[in-house]
Amino acid sequence: MPPTRITSFITRPSPARLLRAPPISRLINTVQPPGPNLGFPERKRLFLSEDDPDFDPSTTISGQFENIQVTEEELNNTPPRRPQRPPPVNTIKLYHGPSSKVQSAFSFLPPPSNDPHPTAHPSPQIKPNILDQTSKIFTEKKPETLFRVARFKDIPRNNYIPEICLLGRSNVGKSTLINALSGVDTARAGALHGQQAKSRGLAIVSKWSGSTKLMSGYLFGDAVKAQKQKWIDELDENKGVVFTGLKTRKEKRDAVKKLEKMPEHRLCVVDLPGYGLGSQTEWGIEIEKYLSRRKILHGAVLLIDAVVGMKELDRAVLQMLRDCGVRTAVVLTKADKLRKLPSPAAADRQMKEVCLSVWRELRRLERGSEWVEGGEKGWEREIWVTGAGDPQSTGFGVAGVRYLISRMAGAVEEERKLTIVPGAAKVTSGEIVKFDDIPWVHSLAQRPASS
Ligand SMILES: Nc1nc2c(ncn2[C@@H]2O[C@H](COP(=O)(O)OP(=O)(O)OP(=O)(O)O)[C@@H](O)[C@H]2O)c(=O)[nH]1
Numbered sequence: 001m002p003p004t005r006i007t008s009f010i011t012r013p014s015p016a017r018l019l020r021a022p023p024i025s026r027l028i029n030t031v032q033p034p035g036p037n038l039g040f041p042e043r044k045r046l047f048l049s050e051d052d053p054d055f056d057p058s059t060t061i062s063g064q065f066e067n068i069q070v071t072e073e074e075l076n077n078t079p080p081r082r083p084q085r086p087p088p089v090n091t092i093k094l095y096h097g098p099s100s101k102v103q104s105a106f107s108f109l110p111p112p113s114n115d116p117h118p119t120a121h122p123s124p125q126i127k128p129n130i131l132d133q134t135s136k137i138f139t140e141k142k143p144e145t146l147f148r149v150a151r152f153k154d155i156p157r158n159n160y161i162p163e164i165c166l167l168g169r170s171n172v173g174k175s176t177l178i179n180a181l182s183g184v185d186t187a188r189a190g191a192l193h194g195q196q197a198k199s200r201g202l203a204i205v206s207k208w209s210g211s212t213k214l215m216s217g218y219l220f221g222d223a224v225k226a227q228k229q230k231w232i233d234e235l236d237e238n239k240g241v242v243f244t245g246l247k248t249r250k251e252k253r254d255a256v257k258k259l260e261k262m263p264e265h266r267l268c269v270v271d272l273p274g275y276g277l278g279s280q281t282e283w284g285i286e287i288e289k290y291l292s293r294r295k296i297l298h299g300a301v302l303l304i305d306a307v308v309g310m311k312e313l314d315r316a317v318l319q320m321l322r323d324c325g326v327r328t329a330v331v332l333t334k335a336d337k338l339r340k341l342p343s344p345a346a347a348d349r350q351m352k353e354v355c356l357s358v359w360r361e362l363r364r365l366e367r368g369s370e371w372v373e374g375g376e377k378g379w380e381r382e383i384w385v386t387g388a389g390d391p392q393s394t395g396f397g398v399a400g401v402r403y404l405i406s407r408m409a410g411a412v413e414e415e416r417k418l419t420i421v422p423g424a425a426k427v428t429s430g431e432i433v434k435f436d437d438i439p440w441v442h443s444l445a446q447r448p449a450s451s
């Protein structure tokens with residue numbers, strides 16, 4: 001039989017990428033991945049799943065293989081690799097938005113476990129000055145890319161800067177959230193919706209699943225602490241005489257004032273490749289190593305799509321986090337898409353339903369383990385809601401995540417009382433942020449009922 005030729009391509013990726021793609025046997029769910037099984041039997045499903053309701057065979061490489069015929073010879077004939085893309089030029093425009101606005105931090109607390117009518121309770125508000133302080137850690141100074149590596153062993157040694165990682169299914173909005181944390185506005189954080197991968201912000205964002213292929217660490221906060229102290233000491237000792245590059249005393253004073261205002265904390269946020277659609281087994285193996293071996297890891301933030309809710313793969317990852325003893329917080333993403341629901345009440349119901357399903361799972365997983373609610377190495381009871389890449393606003397909920405990450409990194413202490421009184425099912429103190437206080441809910445209410 002003459003060799004069959006490739007006749008058509010349905011969508012991306014390019015012909016060259018298709019030929020480089022692993023054979024179909026590697027893309028289907030039934031194959032045990034290479035490498036040691038470290039006790040996570042679900043791992044083989046994590047990064048090769050087709051059980052996702054979003055799963056669209058026409059947009060996946062394996063789906064495209066079903067529609068074309070490629071000979072084994074053609075598959076093995078791998079073309080040379082494209083030269084690696086140079087690291088993106090960091091041209092971030094810092095966005096010093098009013099971080100203490102109500103909609104900037106938005107979270108829910110769980111009901112008591114014995115509540116007969118469980119519902120999610122809006123958390124007490126965080127003090128505006130604390131929100132501002134934690135936001136400054138992220139926005140006052142341009143973040144620095146510390147590493148972009150495929151393998152755990154290549155991550156630089158770090159013994160003192162607290163690390164927090166972002167985990168989630170592919171396309172859930174991890175990279176968008178990283179960009180938003182750094183203060184770029186929404187249009188750039190979720191860079192050009194519906195376009196191909198863009199690196200206008202810090203991290204590359206794309207509507208195509210699997211756009212982040214490397215583990216990427218971003219340094220936020222005060223990287224110049226030592227320099228700052230030196231300058232301040234110099235000013236004290238020599239009345240500002242030896243300041244390099246600055247001529248007048250006023251210039252020097254202003255420089256020190258500016259330095260004094262800079263944040264005192266440093267932390268590293270790690271953007272990990274997503275699991276599920278468009279991912280690869282190898283990524284999962286490396287992520288598993290990272291979670292189980294990285295000593296400086298202070299916690300993981302698991303991102304869940306507010307519209308899609310929690311999926312089997314998210315449950316498996318939560319289990320992995322429990323088994324690795326990693327402190328875990330959950331953040332809902334893309335909450336702006338709840339606008340599409342017919343009413344604010346429906347959006348409210350959906351959001352609370354997703355939260356309740358997450359808490360049910362967390363409570364199930366904590367049984368018989370040391371990974372408990374509110375524990376040092378357990379799960380955070382508060383679930384945060386974001387729309388970091390909302391194309392219709394400047395994004396919301398991002399300041400809340402900055403606060404969460406700062407807290408996990410040890411930069412701020414929790415001041416609020418986060419307990420719900422059993423029976424009364426009320427938050428014990430603090431001002432409550434109502435769902436209706438979020439501006440996008442108002443815009444939703446103003447829409448005609450039919451839209
Ligand atoms: N409407 C809306 N879209 C968002 C939001 N966050 C992200 N997106 C969009 O979702 C798509 C995926 O975003 P990414 O940040 O690349 O997702 P990711 O989790 O990093 O994906 P991978 O790197 O593939 O794992 C992009 O088109 C974003 O613009 C959001 O809050 N609201």
Ligand SMILES: [Mg+2]
Nearest residue numbers: 174175211212
């Ligand atoms: Mg990404």
